[in-house]
Structure formats: C-alpha cells, structure tokens
Amino acid sequence: MKWTKTLVQTLREDPGDAEIDSHKLLVRAGLVRKVAGGLYAYLPLGMRTLRKIQQIVREEMDRAGALEVVTPVLQPSELWRTTGRWDTMGPNMFKVKDRGEHDFALGPTAEEVFTDLAKGVVSSYRQLPLTIYQIQWKFRDETRPRFGLMRSKEFLMKDAYSFDVDAEGADRSYWNMYHAYERIFSRCGLKAVPVQADGGDMGDSLTHEFHVLADAGEDGIAWCEGCGYAANLEKAERRADGAAACAPQCAAFSEVATPGAKTIEQVAAFMNLPPEAFVKSLVYVADGRPVMVCVPGDRDVNDVKLKRFLGAKTLALADFDTVLAATGANAGSVGPVKPADASLRIVADASLKGATGRIVGANKDGFHLRDVDLARDTFLKDGDFADLIVVKEGDTCPHCGKPIVIKRGIEVGQVFKLGTKYSGAFKANYKNDRLEEKTMIMGCYGVGVSRTLQAIIEQSHDANGIVWPAAVAPYQVVIELLDPADASVAKVADDLEAALEAAGVDVIVDDRAERPGVKFKDADLIGFPVRVVAGAKGLANGGVEVKRRSEDKSMTRVVAPEAAVETVMSLL
Numbered sequence: 001m002k003w004t005k006t007l008v009q010t011l012r013e014d015p016g017d018a019e020i021d022s023h024k025l026l027v028r029a030g031l032v033r034k035v036a037g038g039l040y041a042y043l044p045l046g047m048r049t050l051r052k053i054q055q056i057v058r059e060e061m062d063r064a065g066a067l068e069v070v071t072p073v074l075q076p077s078e079l080w081r082t083t084g085r086w087d088t089m090g091p092n093m094f095k096v097k098d099r100g101e102h103d104f105a106l107g108p109t110a111e112e113v114f115t116d117l118a119k120g121v122v123s124s125y126r127q128l129p130l131t132i133y134q135i136q137w138k139f140r141d142e143t144r145p146r147f148g149l150m151r152s153k154e155f156l157m158k159d160a161y162s163f164d165v166d167a168e169g170a171d172r173s174y175w176n177m178y179h180a181y182e183r184i185f186s187r188c189g190l191k192a193v194p195v196q197a198d199g200g201d202m203g204d205s206l207t208h209e210f211h212v213l214a215d216a217g218e219d220g221i222a223w224c225e226g227c228g229y230a231a232n233l234e235k236a237e238r239r240a241d242g243a244a245a246c247a248p249q250c251a252a253f254s255e256v257a258t259p260g261a262k263t264i265e266q267v268a269a270f271m272n273l274p275p276e277a278f279v280k281s282l283v284y285v286a287d288g289r290p291v292m293v294c295v296p297g298d299r300d301v302n303d304v305k306l307k308r309f310l311g312a313k314t315l316a317l318a319d320f321d322t323v324l325a326a327t328g329a330n331a332g333s334v335g336p337v338k339p340a341d342a343s344l345r346i347v348a349d350a351s352l353k354g355a356t357g358r359i360v361g362a363n364k365d366g367f368h369l370r371d372v373d374l375a376r377d378t379f380l381k382d383g384d385f386a387d388l389i390v391v392k393e394g395d396t397c398p399h400c401g402k403p404i405v406i407k408r409g410i411e412v413g414q415v416f417k418l419g420t421k422y423s424g425a426f427k428a429n430y431k432n433d434r435l436e437e438k439t440m441i442m443g444c445y446g447v448g449v450s451r452t453l454q455a456i457i458e459q460s461h462d463a464n465g466i467v468w469p470a471a472v473a474p475y476q477v478v479i480e481l482l483d484p485a486d487a488s489v490a491k492v493a494d495d496l497e498a499a500l501e502a503a504g505v506d507v508i509v510d511d512r513a514e515r516p517g518v519k520f521k522d523a524d525l526i527g528f529p530v531r532v533v534a535g536a537k538g539l540a541n542g543g544v545e546v547k548r549r550s551e552d553k554s555m556t557r558v559v560a561p562e563a564a565v566e567t568v569m570s571l572l
C-alpha cells in the first residue's frame with residue numbers, strides 16, 4: 001500500500017480532552033477521530049488493527065470450540081423484563097422506542113438475548129456443552145466518557161456464553177475460556193494478568209478479570225510479589241490477626257466533649273491524636289435493617305465484603321433519620337456502644353478484635369469515649385468481626401504473609417460463572433437421558449476488543465509514539481522512500497514491497513514528497529514495527545537501512561536490497 005493512496009492523518013498536537021498517553025496517541029497517529037464525546041470513527045489505520053485483534057479473538061474462540069453467531073444490537077425490552085434487569089440496569093442503559101411505542105435497549109451486554117437463543121435451539125443434553133459468541137458493538141450511556149476508547153458510549157466487545165448440563169461441565173467451560181483468553185492477549189502482544197474478582201450475586205463462585213498493568217489504569221489491584229496473589233480491590237483479602245492490646249491494661253473509658261467535630265479527621269485534629277487511634281463507625285441499611293460497621297479510623301469499608309458477610313441482597317449507607325433512630329446520635333458521634341435501638345446489629349473489621357485504648361463515638365451528639373477496650377466496653381461479640389475493609393499497600397497477603405502492593409490495571413477481559421441466574425429466569429431447559437427437564441448452567445466471557453486496542457498502546461509506547469507488536473500493527477513494515485522522483489529508488493521500494501507482500505507481510509510505502517525528518521517522525525508516531533529506508537544516497541553506499549521501531553538508531557543495519565526481505569522477516 002502506498003501512503004499517498006490511503007488515508008493517514010497525523011497530528012502534532014495532543015487532543016485537548018486526552019488525559020492519558022494512549023488516548024493522545026490514538027488520535028495523533030490517525031487511528032481514530034472523535035465524532036462526539038465518547039464516540040469515535042475508526043480511520044483506515046485504526047480499522048486495520050481493530051480487525052487484526054478481532055481475527056485473533058475469532059481464531060482462539062473457534063480453537064476453543066466456541067461457535068460464532070451475531071445477535072441484534074437493538075434488544076426488545078421483554079427479554080430484559082424477564083430477568084428484571086430492565087428496571088435494575090439503571091441510567092447506563094440506552095433505552096429507545098420504535099414508532100409503535102415498543103421499548104428497546106441498545107445492548108450494553110447480551111445475557112438475556114443469548115439465554116433466550118439457547119432456550120430456542122437447545123432441547124437435549126446431546127447438544128451440550130455449547131459455547132456461542134459474537135463480536136458486536138455495545139452501548140453504555142456514560143455520564144462522563146473519557147480516556148478515548150477506554151470509557152466510551154459505544155465499544156466493540158466479544159461476548160461468549162456457555163451452556164452446560166452440570167457444575168463440572170460449567171467448570172470445564174470456564175477454564176476453557178480462561179485459557180483461550182491467555183492465548184488471545186498473548187498473541188496481541190499484551191501482558192494481561194488474571195485477577196480474582198468478586199462473583200457478585202453468584203455467591204462465592206469463581207470469576208477472573210484480565211488486566212493490563214498500567215499506571216493509567218482505572219482499577220486498583222492488590223498484588224503479592226511473594227506468591228503471585230492478585231485480586232481487584234473489591235475482592236482483595238488480607239490477613240488480619242486482630243489488634244495488639246495496649247499494655248498496661250487501659251483505664252476505664254471516659255467521655256470527652258468534641259463539639260462541632262464530625263469527621264474522623266476533625267475529631268483527630270481536635271484531640272491531637274492520629275486517625276488510627278479512632279474507630280470509624282458507619283450506619284448502613286442492609287435488606288431494610290440498619291447495621292453499624294466499625295473500622296479503624298484510617299481505613300475504608302469495603303461494601304462488597306460487608307454485603308457478603310451480612311448475607312444481604314441490598315446494602316446502602318443509611319440516611320440521617322435512620323442513623324439518629326438507630327443510634328440516638330447523628331453521624332459523626334456514633335459508636336459501637338449502647339445504641340438507641342437495642343436491636344441494632346453491630347459488626348467490625350477483624351483488625352479491631354482485642355483493640356484497646358481507642359476513641360469511639362458515644363452515640364450522643366458532640367461526644368466521644370476515650371480509652372475504650374472493645375471487648376470490655378462495646379456491644380461487639382466474637383462473631384461480629386470479619387475482614388471488612390478495602391485492602392491497601394502494606395497489608396499482609398492472606399496466602400503467604402508478604403506485604404501487598406497496589407498496582408493499577410486496565411480491564412480487558414472477564415470470565416464469569418453465571419450458574420442458573422439467567423437460564424432459571426428464562427426456563428432455558430434441556431432434557432436429560434431420562435427425558436427429565438433440567439436447567440442449563442451458564443457462564444459468560446467478555447473481551448473488550450476496542451479497549452484492548454488502546455490497552456496495547458498504553459502498554460507499548462515511548463516518547464516518540466506507539467510501538468506496535470507485529471501481530472496487531474496496522475502495517476508491519478514501513479518503507480521510507482526518500483527520493484520518490486528517482487525511478488531507480490522507487491523501483492527498489494516497489495520490488496521490496498511486492499516481495500514482502502508475497503511473504504505475507506503488511507507493508508506501507510511512504511511515497512510522500514516530504515522531508516526525511518517528517519517521514520521518520522510519522523513512522524515513529526504510528527509505530528510500524530520495522531522501518532526500511534530506501535534512498536539514493538544509501539543505495540549508492542551499499543543498500544537499504546533496516547531497523548526495528550523499538551531499537552536505537554545505532555542498531556540500523558545496511559543490507560543489499562535483495563537481502564532486505566530476509567532481514568525484515570527475521571526482525572518481525
């Protein structure tokens with residue numbers, strides 16, 4: 001392909017709305033162009049890479065035995081009402097009406113559509129296991145689209161759904177997809193790590209997210225260098241052996257007036273003590289009943305862990321009136337001591353077990369209690385302690401005891417066991433060998449295809465631009481034709497282009513009448529893995545210059561034009 005025959009528009013300036021390198025480079029290298037906030041057009045270079053990623057995904061899905069289908073973007077509300085998600089998906093789902101006033105969603109995901117599809121086509125256990133997938137555009141009404149393709153309103157997803165006769169089969173389907181994902185990301189040149197994640201409503205079931213580690217990532221990951229434990233911050237656990245009791249035994253607690261001080265920081269400043277000397281007490285409402293949660297003053301409650309510990313279906317922070325009715329005080333003065341409502345359940349983080357000498361709210365506006373021994377002075381019993389806080393750097397790994405570090409990640413895929421949540425709602429059944437009706441066991445598996453494109457850039461770039469892995473580069477080789485008007489030089493470039501294409505390599509020939517400096521800058525910005533320079537001067541001195549994008553100029557090889565194909569192939 002000749003540069004002048006395709007559509008490449010590189011920009012010198014970063015787009016004004018770009019906060020992270022990959023977003024800047026996507027636009028500057030002419031891969032995409034913004035249409036509106038969170039909506040992008042893919043230009044020819046971006047389209048080539050997007051198609052290559054899709055092809056890798058498709059090949060690995062097919063290799064894993066999954067079958068490709070495609071389902072409508074426009075999904076009837078009846079399917080979403082079957083699972084109740086028409087009402088619970090919230091404002092992130094685009095809802096539209098047709099001219100007959102029928103409700104539709106622009107699919108943000110497709111569990112309902114695929115479950116209904118499987119129900120329609122599967123009748124016997126002989127047809128199972130079955131995994132079907134599609135590569136389809138998805139929609140999400142982001143309040144604040146940002147980071148380019150990372151958080152956009154429209155994105156390309158590969159979503160797969162597995163259907164099995166029993167839990168063992170579902171487990172096999174899960175790991176089958178897990179390993180396919182490892183192959184997909186590795187073939188894309190990405191270092192993506194599987195990270196344990198919370199199974200949500202699915203109880204303790206297994207789920208993994210695949211993350212590309214990058215400082216620009218939106219998600220926090222707890223990481224143990226010691227044993228390789230990796231979990232997202234919702235799920236991450238820590239070893240909490242309880243607090244060391246202060247010696248000698250604390251004196252009896254006493255009441256202190258803390259007028260006007262509402263937050264831990266304000267009370268800590270008022271009493272001139274560090275936040276960790278305090279117990280932070282928050283009131284939640286779990287399944288309609290108030291619950292008080294106590295954590296160290298410098299830590300945050302992990303809502304997911306709390307919900308799981310309480311076995312609650314719904315969980316939210318309590319409003320002012322509920323806090324007052326339950327404790328007798330307003331938020332800011334509440335604590336795990338005698339509450340106004342004697343039936344109030346009180347739970348605490350495991351690290352507070354045995355804690356002494358703490359300051360807690362007095363359940364009396366404007367007052368705190370100091371020198372509190374939690375076992376002696378509060379309503380907390382042995383069974384009320386659990387790991388309830390968000391893990392932070394320096395916490396102890398639950399498996400090997402080494403300190404946890406926090407890394408940032410970009411989620412590019414997820415594998416998830418669904419059980420019978422959807423198949424149950426749809427009565428997606430099959431007949432077993434005794435002709436009994438049984439419910440299919442499901443799993444779902446997503447790869448963010450457009451997001452993967454950007455994650456590759458985020459993980460593989462330098463100050464000059466993108467450094468594409470060869471498998472997903474828009475073109476694997478750029479031939480810099482320095483003297484396009486010189487017929488003999490142009491012939492060298494043409495012959496090399498033809499020879500490389502015959503060898504199955506994607507080549508672009510930069511035949512623009514531009515200065516070499518401009519051409520080299522563009523080549524580095526777009527990030528073609530191998531650059532070949534063909535110029536009259538170089539040819540007179542022995543040949544063409546070949547180097548990898550990732551290499552320094554000093555690594556440039558000068559080879560005879562006839563030998564260039566072999567050199568390029570070895571570098572790819």
Ligand SMILES: [Zn+2]
Nearest residue numbers: 224227397400
């Ligand atoms: Zn560990």
